[in-house]
Amino acid sequence: MPDKSSEDSNTPSSKSSEGMIFALVGNPNCGKTTLFNTLTGLKQKVGNYPGVTVERKEGECFLTHGEKVRIIDLPGAYSLNARSPDEAVLRDVLLGRRKDTPKPERVIIVLDASNLERHLYLTTQILELGIPCILALNMMDVARERDLVIDFQALSESFGGIPVIPMEASKRKGITELKQSMAQAEMPTSEFRVPFPEEIKSGLKSSWNALKTSGVLVNEGSLLEPLYLLSDHDPTHYGIKNKQMDAIHDCQNKLANQFPGWEDKLVAARYDAIHDITQKAIRRPDEIESTFTDKLDAVFLHPVWGWAALLLILGLLFGLIFKVADGPMGWIESLFAWAGDWVTGRMNEGDLRDLIVDGVIAGVGGVVIFLPQILILFFFIGMMEDTGYMARIAFMMDRLMSRVGLNGKSFLPLLSSHACAVPGVMATRTIDNPKDRLITILVSPLAGCSARLPVYLLMIAVLVPSDEIPILTKVFFLLLMYGLGIGGAFFFAWVFHKRLLKGDGAPMILELPAYKKPAFTAVLWHVWERTRIFVRRAGTVILGISILLWFAVTYPKSDNPDPSVAMEYSLAGKVGKMIEPVIQPMGYDWKIGIGLIASFAAREVFVSTMSIIYSVEESEGIEPLRDRLRSERKADGTPVYTARVCLSLMVFYVFAMQCLSTVAVVKRETNGWKWPLFQIAYMTITACVGALLVYQIGGMLGYS
């Protein structure tokens, strides 16, 4: 029966407790997600498991005769001996240990038929839990290509007659048979058990007693719950109190001392049992022909062609982002401009109108304008994940990333962040090592994202006017800033790896899945989900902060109609003046101070704020503002925007966080305010120190 006592009323499971609960389980890359999408259509709810950043997916499915069932797509895992947060969630749900998710009544285990031996490892672990299971042998086409002959009858009999359904989920083959099997009222529970070696059994029994006393167990009489709690070496366990954690550590130490390598003995026993089954149920060809994957890898992982292919694909990605996204970005800009004009024309002059036009519409528009880039990135990342190429990039880049303590999987998130840190941070979910994932999230916003470009371009224009100095000098400064960002990201990754975060040096183990044709609808669905999450999360935060910032630059009001004077008189102007002594050593005056404050929510706002401060029409391009900045003088008649001020400002924007969308996404991806606040702090401090150094050293070197 569904767990009606479920406490968290926000979880989708408690809203409709009718319908039998099926869980979808399997190794990563077994086609589980495709099957889930096929079974549920678009009727699914996506969120996070409370307390961890593991994706929670649940959907509805109607069986052959219209019976409604609920399907939970559990995270992909190699084993119930959890080594990642994903695997811990799978274990906890299947053992009924999570309050937010009812224990599934039936399990559909999805296996890659072309790789049965490895996939049977997790399968047999789950069969032992005593929940009725259906085996969905997916990717039968690949198995046939490899001339594998599978005896379904023998496989089913090995596990006490449980249903075995051959499938090709990507081509919807076998779905009807699976649904018929799901609709059966009675389903046999497999009696299959891998026997424990006697001495380990006695060790687990005494652990069971100790753990039972500590109150950590929720199941009666099974040795499997203590087994899988003890085989998880990650110190963060869901729903376990500190005292109980001590009991677990105690038992772990005892077992390790009494029976060194006990876990390894269990692995060996399981593979022995699996070997017996595959001997009966699978016939392999004598000669293994080279597969499609082998042929593609010969190119994609080639010492020369591999790099060429990588450069080509990434070049295409960034070409798309900066060229193709340009058009839609222009449309969005005009749309928001039109909306602003429309409201201006419909409403009477006043604060409310200004709030809507200059606060809400301009603020939200400033974020939405990056949506085309974000969509393209999500799409590309999804395609690379779905085809299997993502793992190849990680394989090629691992050596480089390991220099700063990261692994190859961090490469794509960091690279994506060069267009926008939002999809970059969201893409870190593929990094299963929590420490590497957190470090990647922390340093991603240092990559030179496209919102920095307007600031860089303005400052370079002031620094080197095009009529005097060759274009290459400008390109040099631009590349210098990007290089500084990359260098900063690697430096801080190294620092965090060495100093900040403790964690076991978990080895990089990467599976290179067989290449497959991308499932377009699934990828598009993925893009839609990600985008929705971003717009909802960032949208609300951005809206709120935009309104606050609007108030800061508007109130208190001055009687002077000149907007630059009004801004000086406003709260932002006062704060700008207040922080002038602090930012003066960096070379900034209070007007730049306003720009820094106003662009806290989004970097590119700096440019529009400076336009307002200096009463320059922004719509006429960069030149009027550039000329205005170049002619700006201090009280003593010397220019404000000297070379070292421009450089100092650029360096500030290289390192400063100045992006609320990223803050909102980091908060979601790290599950709290701790890390986003830390990130704002370390980046802002670095930005100030960097800008200070540039300005002061520039002064010492004799630059004006």
Added chain:
Amino acid sequence: MSSSSCLSDLEQGAFAVIGSIPSGDASMTRLRELGLLPGTRIQLIRRAPLGDPIEISVRGSLISIRKKEADLIKINLS
């Protein structure tokens, strides 16, 4: 004829049988769970273009591990 060395020394394309793999280490246990058990036949598919990590074929799947771990896995060449 057979000689004993470690997995990271294996030449590209060569087959070998795993002799021993460290026991009682959580990360090595994961490699065992992925099928790298003593007695298992494996093939070194390639080294990454930068020399590390390596890609091996084991029980029908392709797995990549770093040299650091591969150094600990002893193999028998057949």
